[in-house]
Amino acid sequence: MKPQIEIVTGDITTLPVDVIVNAANPSLLGGGGVDGAIHRAAGPALLEACKVVRQQQGECAPGHAVITLAGNLPAKAVIHTVGPVWQGGDHQEARILEEAYRNSLALAAANNYRTIAFPAISTGVYGFPRAAAAEIAIRTISDYLTRRPLPERVYCVCYDEENARLYQRLLTQQGNDT
Numbered sequence: 221m222k223p224q225i226e227i228v229t230g231d232i233t234t235l236p237v238d239v240i241v242n243a244a245n246p247s248l249l250g251g252g253g254v255d256g257a258i259h260r261a262a263g264p265a266l267l268e269a270c271k272v273v274r275q276q277q278g279e280c281a282p283g284h285a286v287i288t289l290a291g292n293l294p295a296k297a298v299i300h301t302v303g304p305v306w307q308g309g310d311h312q313e314a315r316i317l318e319e320a321y322r323n324s325l326a327l328a329a330a331n332n333y334r335t336i337a338f339p340a341i342s343t344g345v346y347g348f349p350r351a352a353a354a355e356i357a358i359r360t361i362s363d364y365l366t367r368r369p370l371p372e373r374v375y376c377v378c379y380d381e382e383n384a385r386l387y388q389r390l391l392t393q394q395g396n397d398t
């Protein structure tokens with residue numbers, strides 16, 4: 221059987237999965253990093269869809285998630301979640317990061333999607349320490365999957381090899397790599 225969690229190195233915008241997750245900001249109107257890459261690859265339809273969500277629901281609070289179409293991406297949908305800005309670790313950053321992963325997984329499941337890909341949320345512009353963020357990602361995703369049928373497979377997409385090795389080590393420790 222294929223493992224439920226897989227580590228992938230590269231560009232999340234190229235993955236032909238059901239849903240890719242965007243590390244967005246509360247405005248939902250785009251930005252740099254993976255957010256910029258996703259909007260560029262998806263084309264203007266994605267920004268239009270985000271504007272509609274904003275009109276309906278307002279800004280997206282940290283830890284929350286919303287879903288849109290995926291424009292020109294190979295994925296079927298994009299889930300936009302907002303991670304915490306790192307402020308030293310005593311501002312609920314870990315809890316908010318867990319919520320961002322959990323709410324994204326729940327939204328994918330609610331839409332009957334089977335495969336989902338995450339970037340390393342909050343570890344770029346938002347400054348969350350990479351090792352701690354990777355530990356939260358692997359633990360939160362593993363916990364979620366053990367108790368629910370969907371999604372069936374989760375890809376953790378690392379932009380560089382160093383982060384991928386970090387994730388792989390954690391995954392092996394959790395015993396999920398078989």
Ligand code: AR6
Nearest residue numbers: 231232243245251252253254255257342343344345346379
């Ligand atoms: N595919 C996969 N991962 C990527 C890609 C890519 N194409 N590009 C960057 N990464 P960041 P954040 C990795 O800064 O920290 C935006 O401006 C990157 O190496 O994109 O949550 C938003 O609008 C890093 O490990 O997101 C917000 O304002 C990870 O993605 C703010 O940045 C996340 O880095 C959110 O900051």
